Amino acid sequence: MTTDNPVGNYLGLVIGGSLNQGVDVLLDPEADIEGIGGGQQVVIQGKNMRFFGIITDITLQSTDQSIKTNPPDLSDPVMASITSKAAMYATIRVIMALTISGTISDSDPPKPARNIPNHFSKVYLASDEDINMVFGSEDQRHFWIGTPPDLESRVRLNLEEFVKRSNGVFGKSGTGKTFLTRLLLIGIVQKNTAVNLVFDMENEYGWAGSFEGPGSVKGLKNLFPSKVAVFSLDEYYSRRRNITPDYLVKIGYNEIEPEDIEILRENLNLSSVAADACYTLRDVYGKDNWIKKLIALDREALQELSNKNNLNLMALSTLQNRIRGLTRFSFLEEKSTGRLVEQILDNIDAGKHIVLEFGGFKDNLDAYILVTNLLTRRIHSMYAERADAAMGDESIMPKPLVITIEEAHKFLNQGIASQTVFGTIAREDRKRRVTLLIVDQRPSGIDDEVMSQLGTKLSCLLDNEKDVDSVMSGASGSRELRSVLSKLESKQQSLIFGHSVPMPIVVKVRDFGTPESYSTLMGPDEKPDTAETLEELEQDRQDFFGKE
Amino acid sequence: MVRLGDVIATSTGTFTAQCYELYHSPALGDLVKTNGHYPTFGVVYNIYTGGLDPTRKPTARGQNEEKEEDVYNNNPQLKHLLRTDFEAIIVGHKMGSEMLYHLPPVPPPIYSFVHTCDEEDTKPIISNMSVLRTLATSNLEAIEEVISAYIRNGFKYQLDNTEFLKTVGVHLISNLPGELKKVEYILKRVTR
Numbered sequence: 227m228t229t230d231n232p233v234g235n236y237l238g239l240v241i242g243g244s245l246n247q248g249v250d251v252l253l254d255p256e257a258d259i260e261g262i263g264g265g266q267q268v269v270i271q272g273k274n275m276r277f278f279g280i281i282t283d284i285t286l287q288s289t290d291q292s293i294k295t296n297p298p299d300l301s302d303p304v305m306a307s308i309t310s311k312a313a314m315y316a317t318i319r320v321i322m323a324l325t326i327s328g329t330i331s332d333s334d335p336p337k338p339a340r341n342i343p344n345h346f347s348k349v350y351l352a353s354d355e356d357i358n359m360v361f362g363s364e365d366q367r368h369f370w371i372g373t374p375p376d377l378e379s380r381v382r383l384n385l386e387e388f389v390k391r392s393n394g395v396f397g398k399s400g401t402g403k404t405f406l407t408r409l410l411l412i413g414i415v416q417k418n419t420a421v422n423l424v425f426d427m428e429n430e431y432g433w434a435g436s437f438e439g440p441g442s443v444k445g446l447k448n449l450f451p452s453k454v455a456v457f458s459l460d461e462y463y464s465r466r467r468n469i470t471p472d473y474l475v476k477i478g479y480n481e482i483e484p485e486d487i488e489i490l491r492e493n494l495n496l497s498s499v500a501a502d503a504c505y506t507l508r509d510v511y512g513k514d515n516w517i518k519k520l521i522a523l524d525r526e527a528l529q530e531l532s533n534k535n536n537l538n539l540m541a542l543s544t545l546q547n548r549i550r551g552l553t554r555f556s557f558l559e560e561k562s563t564g565r566l567v568e569q570i571l572d573n574i575d576a577g578k579h580i581v582l583e584f585g586g587f588k589d590n591l592d593a594y595i596l597v598t599n600l601l602t603r604r605i606h607s608m609y610a611e612r613a614d615a616a617m618g619d620e621s622i623m624p625k626p627l628v629i630t631i632e633e634a635h636k637f638l639n640q641g642i643a644s645q646t647v648f649g650t651i652a653r654e655d656r657k658r659r660v661t662l663l664i665v666d667q668r669p670s671g672i673d674d675e676v677m678s679q680l681g682t683k684l685s686c687l688l689d690n691e692k693d694v695d696s697v698m699s700g701a702s703g704s705r706e707l708r709s710v711l712s713k714l715e716s717k718q719q720s721l722i723f724g725h726s727v728p729m730p731i732v733v734k735v736r737d738f739g740t741p742e743s744y745s746t747l748m749g750p751d752e753k754p755d756t757a758e759t760l761e762e763l764e765q766d767r768q769d770f771f772g773k774e
Numbered sequence: 775m776v777r778l779g780d781v782i783a784t785s786t787g788t789f790t791a792q793c794y795e796l797y798h799s800p801a802l803g804d805l806v807k808t809n810g811h812y813p814t815f816g817v818v819y820n821i822y823t824g825g826l827d828p829t830r831k832p833t834a835r836g837q838n839e840e841k842e843e844d845v846y847n848n849n850p851q852l853k854h855l856l857r858t859d860f861e862a863i864i865v866g867h868k869m870g871s872e873m874l875y876h877l878p879p880v881p882p883p884i885y886s887f888v889h890t891c892d893e894e895d896t897k898p899i900i901s902n903m904s905v906l907r908t909l910a911t912s913n914l915e916a917i918e919e920v921i922s923a924y925i926r927n928g929f930k931y932q933l934d935n936t937e938f939l940k941t942v943g944v945h946l947i948s949n950l951p952g953e954l955k956k957v958e959y960i961l962k963r964v965t966r
Contacts, residue, residue: 289947290954298958304936305958308943313954 235351237268237318245342248282248321248706251349259284259316265710265721265732267352267374268320272343275327278336278352278360278729279320282706288314320349321706323729324360336360336728354379360728369413371406372733375719381733385413388682388726389420389626392652392662394634396669396697397686402718404430406684406735407630407665408443415450415579420626420661422446422579423570423605425598427632428588432456432581433469444744446581455573459557459597460585473569475582478562479553480514481600487549489599489637489646493592494548500541510535518560521550555593567604574627595636602629603647606660613658626659634664635671643673652676670696682724687714701730775889781808782859784881787912789816791888793858797823803923805891805899806862808882812869815891815899816862817909819920823858832856862888863912863920865905875904893931900928903945910949918956921946922963939964 237257243249249270253259262284270277288294290313298313300306322339357379362368368382388410395410397403408431414420424431424446433445433456446454458464458471484504487494491501504516510531511519523531528546532539552558570580582601587593609627616623631637631648643649651660653675664680666672670692677696685697689712698704698711701723707730711721714732723730778800783790789808793799799821800806808814825832832855836845846852867878891899899905909921925942932938939961946957 290952292952293954296955298954304939304943304961307940308947308957308961309954311940312944312947 235353237262237349237351240270240343240345240347240349241317242345243319243342245322245340248279248319249342251318251320253316253318255311255315259286261376262318262351263375264713266376267357267729267731268318269350269352269356270320270322270343270347271350272341272347275325275341277322277339277341277343277347278324278326278356279322279339280707280710280730281318282321282709283319285317285319286314287317319706326360352377357381361731366417367419369417370736371409371413371722372720372735375715375732375734381722381727381731383410383413383682383722384726385417385419389414389628389661391681391725392664392676392679393682393684393724393726394664394666394669394672394677394680394697395684395686396666396688396693397720398688398716399667401686401714401716402720402735403665403667403686404428405443405718405738406686406720407431407663408445409736409738410663410684411446411579411630412449414628415446415453418577420628421574421577422581422628422630423574423602424579424581424630425594425601425632426581426583426630427594429463429583429585431630432583433467443738446579449744450579453578455578455580457570457580457582458585459583459587459593463585464583471583473566475557475566475597476559476562477557477566477597477600478564479517479558479560481562481564481566482517482558482596483513483600483603484508485603485646486596486600487545489642490552490592490595492641493595493636494551496545496548497541499538500545500548503537503542503545506535506537517549517553520546521553552592552596555587555590555596557587557593557597567601567608570601570605571608574625577625591633591636594633598631599637599646599648602631602651605629606647606651609660610658613660624659626661628661628663630663630665632665634662634666635668638664638672638676640673643676649673649676653679669693672696674699680724682722682726684720684722685711685714686718686720687716688712775892778806778888778890779860781882781884781886781888784884786864786877786881788819788861788863789814789882790859790861793860795858796853796856797858799858799860800890801923803920803925803927805865805896805924805927806860806888807891807895808886808888810882810886812867812878812880812882814864814867814878814882814886815895816864817905817920817924818860818862819914819917820861821858822860823856826855826857830855863909863914865908866899866902873898875899875902875908896927897931900931903941906942906945907949910946918960919963921960925960925964 236254238251238254240249241252264281266281268279268281270279293313298305298309322342324336325339325341326336354377357374357377361382364370367384367386369385370380371383372381373379374381395403395407411422411424411431414422426432431445432447447456455472457473457475459475461474464471487504488501507516507520528542529539532542573580584594609624612624637646637648648662651662677699683697688694688697694708694711698708701707710732714721718735719732720735721730721732779791779793781789782792800818802818804818806816806818835849839845864877866873866875909917929935943957943961946960950956
């Protein structure tokens with residue numbers, strides 16, 4: 227435990243407050259008020275224990291109310307000096323996050339704060355040492371995600387905890403969600419805590435992705451060629467980028483189920499009657515043929531079908547039109563080999579991480595929802611079967627699977643979250659080793675129940691009230707943290723809170739995109755210590771940098 | 775040290791002294807000290823000149839005189855019928871050689887001699903800011919003017935008057951919470 231904080235870090239004294247709303251700290255006149263920001267970590271030295279807290283508010287106050295309406299003559303240097311020293315003061319509000327009673331160790335980790343410090347306890351800005359102490363050192367579980375603003379220390383996520391629950395990355399468009407998500411995925415690959423299945427709508431994660439600035443950043447496949455398999459929906463797109471995907475995705479009509487259409491109901495602008503008709507059609511034509519038959523029907527046949535099965539003709543006709551639209555996707559074919567899901571599972575079994583690129587379909591939400599839902603349902607059900615069969619026997623339990631989905635509110639909105647496989651995974655499939663990594667810019671569109679079940683939330687800047695509310699729901703001190711969230715910098719700053727960090731923290735996301743950063747992501751100081759993975763890493767390094 | 779007069783009225787927090795000579799009083803805000811078992815220090819806050827006999831008020835005498843001095847020169851009895859008194863608020867006392875900045879156990883006795891304070895006495899008192907609290911929190915009349923004068927007197931013992939003013943100002947603000955304007959008024963009068 228460090229007890230000697232540098233003098234420059236001294237902020238002031240605790241003068242009041244409460245556990246719920248945070249304690250008030252009278253700022254020392256010498257402290258640089260303009261250098262203090264919401265979201266910064268502070269350490270409070272109590273009588274018997276140390277407290278870790280977060281600054282949630284800074285207030286300018288004066289001992290004299292008349293100062294506001296009738297300020298003193300500040301052109302007089304004496305008045306200016308004494309007023310600022312004695313009549314004006316500042317307080318900061320700090321919510322308690324952690325308490326540390328002794329030395330931090332695995333057996334005695336920092337505990338969530340249930341206490342507050344005494345009156346006049348001294349308050350310091352957290353130093354690099356403090357941050358390192360709380361956020362752990364680099365090891366097989368902890369992954370360096372970024373640094374607190376104004377500090378050099380490394381904030382680390384506990385990725386073993388991270389993959390045990392579903393998690394979310396949120397933020398307005400252009401605030402660095404993709405960047406952050408890519409880093410998380412790299413972390414999971416590097417630390418080998420789970421297997422990724424990424425539904426990569428914008429083609430950002432597999433091969434080099436774009437980032438806002440010159441050049442591009444390496445994707446998972448660039449960094450870990452031997453550990454990542456890229457599946458592509460669009461051969462031409464891959465070819466144009468001179469990339470050879472490991473697998474091409476083809477989906478047969480026979481693989482599409484009514485549930486896949488149901489989740490697209492809103493996007494396809496289908497009535498619930500039309501969506502329900504899918505189930506009838508499946509019953510009539512059989513699950514392998516219902517789409518093929520439906521799109522082939524002419525007007526009379528459609529009329530006859532409608533009469534026979536008591537289906538609304540208008541609805542049926544709309545449904546037929548929309549499904550014909552879908553069948554124009556080049557990755558759909560009449561009859562599939564049926565190997566796709568097996569291929570994915572085989573790769574997962576081999577410990578490979580899967581990135582499914584949408585290629586030219588990147589702006590096509592219908593394609594994204596259709597494929598993501600269809601594959602996830604199947605993979606999930608097979609995975610769940612295995613987990614159930616293992617009956618808790620750790621030795622044969624499948625490795626945790628993290629499914630990354632973008633535009634998550636399309637899969638998890640209030641209307642359909644309870645019916646889709648994503649809702650099920652987010653709510654209860656922790657025990658079956660399948661979790662979601664939700665990436666979204668409109669978290670308010672996601673079902674509350676799903677949001678409340680997320681283990682760790684990483685949020686970049688959000689300024690819509692509803693979105694902020696939704697992200698903060700269920701977090702302790704949420705009211706106070708709201709202000710921190712809405713004041714993040716617009717790029718690459720993120721508020722992280724939840725299971726995989728000991729306390730909420732604002733981080734400047736780790737630099738990524740330079741040769742140095744790539745070498746540290748694969749670098750010697752972070753490589754796992756098993757011989758097998760070392761070899762693989764070496765292979766990756768040679769693939770990437772060439773033989774030395 | 776100059777002897778100024780004798781204590782003629784005394785109480786826990788203040789004492790009144792009569793000057794030996796008419797108009798030979800210390801100035802407002804000056805530090806004075808009494809003799810006695812507990813040499814007591816006070817800041818002059820009121821100076822008063824009037825008839826010895828409160829029932830006999832002075833009457834106007836200058837109508838036929840050319841100069842004001844002539845009124846006194848031609849009426850030598852006046853110097854015996856009029857007297858100058860001054861009142862001081864007690865800011866500390868000495869116990870042996872130790873200076874204590876609180877009230878003496880008993881106020882100075884009547885007929886204690888009252889002296890001006892020399893540099894040796896004044897310097898530590900001026901630099902002790904608790905005196906400002908005694909002054910600022912008293913309810914005496916025109917106390918702002920007294921404090922201004924007291925601070926001005928302190929200037930001659932300072933190397934840096936501005937720094938001294940800043941220190942004094944900070945203490946005044948903390949002793950007069952919510953009365954920043956009053957403090958500003960006091961400090962303005964120190965320098966102008």
